[in-house]
Amino acid sequence: MCAVTHPLLLGGDRAATQLCELGVQRGGVLLVHASMRAAGASAWCMTEALRRALGPEGTLVVPAFTPENSDTSRSYLERVRGLSEKARAAMRAAMPAFDPAMSPAPGMGALAETVRQTPGAMRSGHPQTSFAALGPAAGKLLTGHRRDCHLGEDSPLARLYETDAQVLLLGTDFDSCTAFHLAEYRRSSPPRRLYRCVVASEDGPHWWEYEDITLDDSDFGTLGNDFARARSLEVRTGHVGSAPSRLFPLRAAVDFAGGWLRAHRTEG
Structure with missing residues (x-):
């Protein structure tokens, strides 16, 4: 419990109250996408606030994605744009293999990194799109994340759907709403592509290529705004710290996205 004598911890108490008022379910499961800059709080303090709002029976989940070890990721393609073939090869050679215990997820933000590194946190095993979680349901939610x-x-994401988890966009917009991707998989014939990344093995790091659906978040902002308008009673809004935030059921978001994608995207 945060002591009220410390100003940063006092902010955590305020954030925990805001989270409860927003509708975070005590004892529930919560997937969080957060901007600590928007919240005006430290990631450690916000992690504690989230855990207090959820209570000891609740589980906090964050994305811990690692596009840094892939040469097919958007971030890699942006980094190597304009580089020579030699420079690209040097960058590829320096990519470390994914290690669930050690690989950082810098692109996911300070809160996700804080949760990932908190003692007792678990992490799923996908070398590109792992999740980290704290709480009693972490093992059930993260086990069995197939590498392809x-x-x-x-x-x-499917386990979060089954548990009727909530999603919190804390200072972030719908374009970062990972839950919508589950609806992409549930289309009748989603387009597919090849991916490559560096993985660990008994023989050392090696490149692994696999096929999966083509992930496309380019229209998630529009999708999310339509969801918020259509399901306004389920999308709760308020501030957490100083960040405008939205809280909603993951299952409702995925179900809405399924219909929206059928109406707005051409099948594979």
Whole structure:
């Protein structure tokens, strides 16, 4: 419990109260996408606030994605744009293999990194789209994340759907709403592509290529805004710290996204 004598911890008490008022379910499961800059709080303090709002029976989940070890990821392609073939080869050679215990997820933000590194946290085993979690349901949610299934039925997203988890966008927009990707997998014939990344093995790091669906978040902002308008009673809004935030049921978001994608995207 945060002591009220410390100003940063006092902010955590305020954030925990805001989270409860927003509707975070005590004892529930919560998937969080967060911007600590928008919240005006430390990641450690916000992690404690989230855990207090959820209570000891609740489970906190964050994305811990690692596009840094792939030469097919958007971030890699942006980094090597304009580089020579020699420079690209040097960058590929320096990529470390994914290690669930050690690989950082810098692109996921300070809160996700704090949760990932908190003693007792668990992490799923996908070398590109792992999730980290704290709480009694972490093992059930993260176990069985198949390496050739980024965000589909054999990923933590499907387990979150089954547990009727909530999603919190804390200072972030719908374009970062990972849950919508599960609806992409549930289309009748989603387009597919090849992915490559560095993975560990008994013989050392090696490149692994696999096929999965083509993930596309380019229209998630529009999708999310339509979801918020259509399901306004289920999308709760308020501030956490100083960040405008949205809280909603993951299952409702995925179900809405399924219909929206059928109406707005051409099948594979």
